[in-house]
Amino acid sequence: MNRRELLKLGAAVPLSLSLPAVAWANTQLRMSSWLPPKHVLQKDVMLEWAREIAEASGGRLKINTLPKPVTAPPGTFDAVSAGIVDVAFNVHGYTPGRFLLTNVAEFPGSGDSAEVMSVAYQRLHEKQLAEHGEHGDLKVLAVFTNGPGHIFTTDRPVARVADLEGLRIRVGGGIANNVADALGVSAVLKPASESYELLSVGIVDGVFFPMEAVVNFKLTQIIRHGTLIPGGLYNTSWAVVMNRAAFDALAPEDQKIIEDLSGENLARRAGKAQDAFDRQALEQAREAGVAMSVADDAFMAELAQRTSPLRDAWFGKIGERGLNGAALLDAWKAEVANAA
Numbered sequence: 001m002n003r004r005e006l007l008k009l010g011a012a013v014p015l016s017l018s019l020p021a022v023a024w025a026n027t028q029l030r031m032s033s034w035l036p037p038k039h040v041l042q043k044d045v046m047l048e049w050a051r052e053i054a055e056a057s058g059g060r061l062k063i064n065t066l067p068k069p070v071t072a073p074p075g076t077f078d079a080v081s082a083g084i085v086d087v088a089f090n091v092h093g094y095t096p097g098r099f100l101l102t103n104v105a106e107f108p109g110s111g112d113s114a115e116v117m118s119v120a121y122q123r124l125h126e127k128q129l130a131e132h133g134e135h136g137d138l139k140v141l142a143v144f145t146n147g148p149g150h151i152f153t154t155d156r157p158v159a160r161v162a163d164l165e166g167l168r169i170r171v172g173g174g175i176a177n178n179v180a181d182a183l184g185v186s187a188v189l190k191p192a193s194e195s196y197e198l199l200s201v202g203i204v205d206g207v208f209f210p211m212e213a214v215v216n217f218k219l220t221q222i223i224r225h226g227t228l229i230p231g232g233l234y235n236t237s238w239a240v241v242m243n244r245a246a247f248d249a250l251a252p253e254d255q256k257i258i259e260d261l262s263g264e265n266l267a268r269r270a271g272k273a274q275d276a277f278d279r280q281a282l283e284q285a286r287e288a289g290v291a292m293s294v295a296d297d298a299f300m301a302e303l304a305q306r307t308s309p310l311r312d313a314w315f316g317k318i319g320e321r322g323l324n325g326a327a328l329l330d331a332w333k334a335e336v337a338n339a340a
Contacts, residue, residue: 027250028062029086029242032079034069034193039216044273045266046089046240052261061254063087073191080241081138089240093173094191100321101129102237103314104332105145106175108307109231111336114210114278117235118144118271120335122264128331132323139242141262144270146210147278148232149176153206154199157225157291161302167205170198175310176208176234182306192217199223208233212274215281220288228294233303240266 031050035042042065050063063086071079076090077098092099093106105121125143151158158164165184171177173189180187188204192213198204199222207219214223240262247255286292295303311329318325 026060027254028064029246031063031065031087032070032076032085033065033088034073034076034090034191036193036216040212040273040277041089041270044277045270049261049266049269053257056257056261057254061250061257073193077135077138077239077241080243081136083243083245085243086246087141087240087242089238091172091174091192092237092239093176096173096177096189099134099174099237100314100317101132101134101323101328102143102239103175104129104328105143105237106235107311107314107329108175108179108229108233108303110145110148110235110332111231111340112148113271113340114145114147114274115268115271116336116339118267119264120332120339121145121237122267123339124332124335126263128328132321135239135241137244138239139244139247141240141242141258142264142266142270143237143239144267145238146236147212147274148229149208149210149234149236150229151206151227151233152209152214152219152223152290153225154222155205155224157293158206158227159293159296160299161306168203170195170204170207172208172236174234174237175314176236178310178313179234179307180208182310183303195219196222210236210274210278211281211285212277214290215277215284220285220290223285223290226285226290226292227299228292229303230295230300238270 031046033042033046037043047065054062066085070085073090074094076088077095079085080088092102104124105117111117121143130140153167156163156167161183166186168186168188169180170190171180171187172192177187177189188198190198195207195217196219199207199219214220214226282292315325318328
């Protein structure tokens, strides 16, 4: 069965229609994840979140991860919207052109802590972003970010912009794709789960990734050089979403349990877990023989000069919607400062 047929099937039988009222006594929701089972976001964040929901409901409400993802990563939001699966989480940048406001949390230099940025992002979402409806009919349970994005390559160390030019780099979409273009990189937009294969067969020469991803996707076997960018070369925006009909079908007390354990609580959990794993991953990468360096002042100045026009371009796109991009970016920076 192909993706289109799956979407039709899911749309035909949403959970809210298939569950009678008596199902409130014992409800099981289906969660899809394209990440490896031991990935920090799956093991330490989403499974723990689901466990706490089950515990808070006395076992009445359970969220079970399916053995396989119901779709490739780019189709995740559509699969939830169609009711093929009830809950999932995904990167906004995997669906180019669909999200614009989410870019606010992805610009270079956003910060070094996933926890701080995720809490700030959730607060900004609740105060200013949610009202614009970019997620359509999805129930947004939380938004969060990765830790800062860095540069990792197979053969060539990167200590200046000239070292990047001409390289083929896997990126995850969003602002990271624009950053790659600004730096003269040949960007290859692919899900993170395909990175090992892309590197191992030589389709790409490196990746833009947070530190944790290099270990989570077993790239220390291939990557030989890493350049850490203070504040991040870019960041990545995520959302945890639920099928709206499935949420509406829950008993009010179960809706409250999910909402109480989501929002800022879930954003903080996601960020805190990634910060801890970033620290572990840095040590593991060094132990595996990856030569790690930190961008110096000259390199940082080059990066700033090349990427600063990206904000103006985004301001223009935001302006076409009648919104003030500069004010929104200032609000994001203020939330980051407050969360810190």
